[in-house]
Amino acid sequence: MSLDSSSSSSSGDEYIEENPNSNPKMVDERFEVLTLTEPVELESNHMGDGSDIVNGSLNRERNGGDEDDDRLQVENQEIFGEEGPSSPSSSGYAGERGSSSATSASRVDEASEIDDNEIREVRNDGSLEGISDSQASSWVPGKRHVDEDDASISWRKRKKHFFILSNSGKPIYSRYGDEHKLAGFSATLQAIISFVENGGDRVKLVKAGKHQVVFLVKGPIYLVCISCTEEPFESLKGQLELIYGQMILILTKSINRCFEKNPKFDMTPLLGGTDVVFSSLIHSFSWNPATFLHAYTCLPLAYATRQAAGAILQDVADSGVLFAILMCKHKVISLVGAQKASLHPDDMLLLSNFVMSSESFRTSESFSPICLPRYNPMAFLYAYVHFLDVDTYLMLLTTSSDAFYHLKDCRIRIEMVLLKSNVLSEVQRSMIDGGMRVEDLPIDPLPRFGSSPHLGHQRPPTDSPERPREPFIGIGGPAGLWHFIYRSIYLDQYVSSEFSPPLNSPRQQKRLYRAYQRLFASMHDKGIGPHKTQFRRDENYVLLCWVTQDFELYAAFDPLADKALAIKTCNRVCQWVKDVENEIFLQGASPFSW
Amino acid sequence: MGCASSLPGRSSGRLTGLNNAENSGVPDAKNLRVKLVLLGDSGVGKSCIVLRFVRGQFDPTSKVTVGASFLSQTIALQDSTTVKFEIWDTAGQERYAALAPLYYRGAGVAVIVYDITSPESFTKAQYWVKELQKHGSPDIVMALVGNKADLHENREVPVQDGIDYAEKNGMFFIETSAKTADNINQLFEEIAKRLPRPSSS
Numbered sequence: 115m116s117l118d119s120s121s122s123s124s125s126g127d128e129y130i131e132e133n134p135n136s137n138p139k140m141v142d143e144r145f146e147v148l149t150l151t152e153p154v155e156l157e158s159n160h161m162g163d164g165s166d167i168v169n170g171s172l173n174r175e176r177n178g179g180d181e182d183d184d185r186l187q188v189e190n191q192e193i194f195g196e197e198g199p200s201s202p203s204s205s206g207y208a209g210e211r212g213s214s215s216a217t218s219a220s221r222v223d224e225a226s227e228i229d230d231n232e233i234r235e236v237r238n239d240g241s242l243e244g245i246s247d248s249q250a251s252s253w254v255p256g257k258r259h260v261d262e263d264d265a266s267i268s269w270r271k272r273k274k275h276f277f278i279l280s281n282s283g284k285p286i287y288s289r290y291g292d293e294h295k296l297a298g299f300s301a302t303l304q305a306i307i308s309f310v311e312n313g314g315d316r317v318k319l320v321k322a323g324k325h326q327v328v329f330l331v332k333g334p335i336y337l338v339c340i341s342c343t344e345e346p347f348e349s350l351k352g353q354l355e356l357i358y359g360q361m362i363l364i365l366t367k368s369i370n371r372c373f374e375k376n377p378k379f380d381m382t383p384l385l386g387g388t389d390v391v392f393s394s395l396i397h398s399f400s401w402n403p404a405t406f407l408h409a410y411t412c413l414p415l416a417y418a419t420r421q422a423a424g425a426i427l428q429d430v431a432d433s434g435v436l437f438a439i440l441m442c443k444h445k446v447i448s449l450v451g452a453q454k455a456s457l458h459p460d461d462m463l464l465l466s467n468f469v470m471s472s473e474s475f476r477t478s479e480s481f482s483p484i485c486l487p488r489y490n491p492m493a494f495l496y497a498y499v500h501f502l503d504v505d506t507y508l509m510l511l512t513t514s515s516d517a518f519y520h521l522k523d524c525r526i527r528i529e530m531v532l533l534k535s536n537v538l539s540e541v542q543r544s545m546i547d548g549g550m551r552v553e554d555l556p557i558d559p560l561p562r563f564g565s566s567p568h569l570g571h572q573r574p575p576t577d578s579p580e581r582p583r584e585p586f587i588g589i590g591g592p593a594g595l596w597h598f599i600y601r602s603i604y605l606d607q608y609v610s611s612e613f614s615p616p617l618n619s620p621r622q623q624k625r626l627y628r629a630y631q632r633l634f635a636s637m638h639d640k641g642i643g644p645h646k647t648q649f650r651r652d653e654n655y656v657l658l659c660w661v662t663q664d665f666e667l668y669a670a671f672d673p674l675a676d677k678a679l680a681i682k683t684c685n686r687v688c689q690w691v692k693d694v695e696n697e698i699f700l701q702g703a704s705p706f707s708w
Numbered sequence: 709m710g711c712a713s714s715l716p717g718r719s720s721g722r723l724t725g726l727n728n729a730e731n732s733g734v735p736d737a738k739n740l741r742v743k744l745v746l747l748g749d750s751g752v753g754k755s756c757i758v759l760r761f762v763r764g765q766f767d768p769t770s771k772v773t774v775g776a777s778f779l780s781q782t783i784a785l786q787d788s789t790t791v792k793f794e795i796w797d798t799a800g801q802e803r804y805a806a807l808a809p810l811y812y813r814g815a816g817v818a819v820i821v822y823d824i825t826s827p828e829s830f831t832k833a834q835y836w837v838k839e840l841q842k843h844g845s846p847d848i849v850m851a852l853v854g855n856k857a858d859l860h861e862n863r864e865v866p867v868q869d870g871i872d873y874a875e876k877n878g879m880f881f882i883e884t885s886a887k888t889a890d891n892i893n894q895l896f897e898e899i900a901k902r903l904p905r906p907s908s909s
Contacts, residue, residue: 364803365803383802384801384802384803386750386801387772387799472772473771474772474773474774474799475774477755477771478777478778478779478797479777479778480774480775480776480777482774482776482799483775518778522778
């Protein structure tokens with residue numbers, strides 16, 4: 115193990131705090147604690163990442179270099195950008211302070227309209243900040259600010275825009291404002307894209323001040339994100355991919371033919387009434403880890419309960435149902451695929467977003483054509499959807515357009531079994547009990563056998579000294595684990611701990627979400643990665659990430675957490691997850707690995 | 709209320725939809741079962757009509773229907789026959805237009821809805837009438853419904869236009885308000901009365 119590796123990321127020079135642990139040698143030793151338990155995964159692959167990041171920070175003031183520099187900078191800004199609790203909102207503007215130097219050299223005239231001056235206005239504009247706060251806490255579905263267009267100051271101040279347009283420049287979707295009024299703006303975006311394309315090249319990213327303009331071309335469909343949220347380029351690109359996927363889910367890729375027949379084809383009527391679907395997806399970019407992890411999560415349930423649900427779903431799947439999926443909100447209770455059929459986690463995300471955001475599914479049972487972009491982007495499947503209670507819904511997917519009555523019968527059978535075997539009441543209970551809580555992290559490994567309580571919750575009669583109950587200290591005092599996400603690579607599933615103090619407010623939760631998103635992007639960065647471990651500290655957290663062949667662990671600690679203890683805690687988390695894996699993951703019948 | 713079939717000429721009422729094998733218990737003359745499809749432009753109030761009829765509810769917040777929703781409701785006529793409506797409430801969005809045959813195939817009744825404040829929706833209703841005349845069951849019972857009658861101050865489609873068009877096309881016509889429940893039950897009772905009765909054997 116090289117020295118670089120462990121300092122990988124400590125890069126202490128950026129931080130206020132001078133941690134004695136940042137002494138490389140000591141750190142190295144600390145990591146070996148981790149290495150002892152999982153020797154294979156931690157070897158090697160740290161080469162040079164530390165120095166890359168240092169380079170990145172050297173490049174920090176440089177704006178408008180070539181594409182590669184941008185990529186590094188993005189990385190760099192993302193890592194060091196967030197400047198602590200004094201920033202008015204969790205995303206965006208924290209990094210704006212003292213960055214007037216960044217106004218230089220915006221490469222595209224259009225983009226330079228939105229420059230730092232405007233951003234400062236926003237910072238002084240309390241009402242706008244108010245908007246972003248209320249959005250975080252109580253999100254209202256549907257499109258807002260339809261009255262705006264690109265001439266509105268409020269429209270220009272929005273932190274994150276998403277656009278879909280056709281390659282002839284016709285607007286298809288805009289997150290804010292009326293698409294038709296944005297025809298001129300849309301045409302400008304199209305001009306930028308085709309100008310670069312005419313030169314035999316492809317525009318991916320334009321940086322203008324604190325704004326990133328990310329482009330994605332999908333045949334005749336162009337997608338653009340304009341953002342000053344400081345999210346990594348790869349994350350924003352992934353979000354555009356999901357938006358495109360959501361559109362394909364509604365219309366299939368055969369929509370391309372309409373453009374072949376008529377380049378000036380107006381697609382907006384075809385997406386009529388789907389604003390809520392897109393706005394709900396875009397909202398999930400700021401709270402749902404599935405959007406960047408490309409994995410799904412399960413509702414915690416006793417193994418036998420999930421087995422019972424899986425058995426009846428398997429029963430109907432054998433009778434000609436392609437996929438049978440039982441979900442509670444965005445969490446899977448059980449799912450079954452017909453033989454050889456595999457369901458991609460992104461398709462599940464898009465499908466559940468579509469169903470949950472469309473109110474009409476809650477009114478009565480429905481039968482609707484949908485397309486699973488990763489399964490077959492060209493063809494419609496037919497989805498029978500029925501809400502069994504306010505949060506729990508069943509989706510039966512078939513290729514046959516006239517299977518409704520059969521699927522209805524299947525649903526009646528499934529519902530009866532679920533009621534009889536108490537699955538639905540267990541689901542309700544799990545919703546109330548919640549998932550894994552860092553406060554419950556076992557100090558010692560759980561006994562392998564015997565009756566285990568819900569997710570191994572241990573309730574000691576007295577508070578142990580390691581677990582002070584003060585509201586702002588998580589478990590373990592200085593090792594204070596605040597939150598974690600564990601992603602099982604083999605299962606395509608992740609588990610995320612519940613938000614515990616001090617992560618109480620939606621703003622704090624969104625900030626952590628963004629921090630994980632950056633961490634994920636930096637771990638998977640193809641230029642300087644992939645990495646195996648990463649330890650970073652700023653005013654808000656200590657973040658520790660550990661990637662092995664089997665899993666990825668993302669953990670957030672108190673900013674004063676001790677590195678050695680944090681590593682130890684991560685090992686305990688992994689052990690804990692293994693101990694309760696039968697409750698938190700859908701095991702065995704993984705449709706992803708037939 | 710007269711209960712005699714108003715369509716004596718039609719011999720065999722095809723009451724069950726296609727692909728509905730398990731539901732097609734032998735219909736007797738006293739207990740009818742019929743597949744009904746609602747068609748019309750988006751936002752004219754198809755779902756509101758159905759929810760008013762089936763659940764007695766009215767929700768002013770607009771919820772765009774996706775694909776089609778399935779609901780059923782049984783009514784009793786004065787002659788002690790019961791009619792079970794299996795209702796397909798289709799989405800009015802353009803992208804689902806091509807899929808409409810999926811829902812109206814085998815339907816015994818089609819209710820075509822427009823909004824009396826929207827001439828465009830009346831034009832769209834005429835499109836659906838033509839489509840059904842071309843591709844629907846030949847003995848389908850069709851009703852033309854002008855909804856949102858409570859908004860008479862904003863009326864843009866005269867009652868007479870609806871009456872005339874319905875008459876020309878052999879349809880039953882009524883104006884309703886899902887909001888006030890005006891004429892909603894009457895709509896379905898009238899349809900029930902017009903259903904072809906299976907010849908008793």
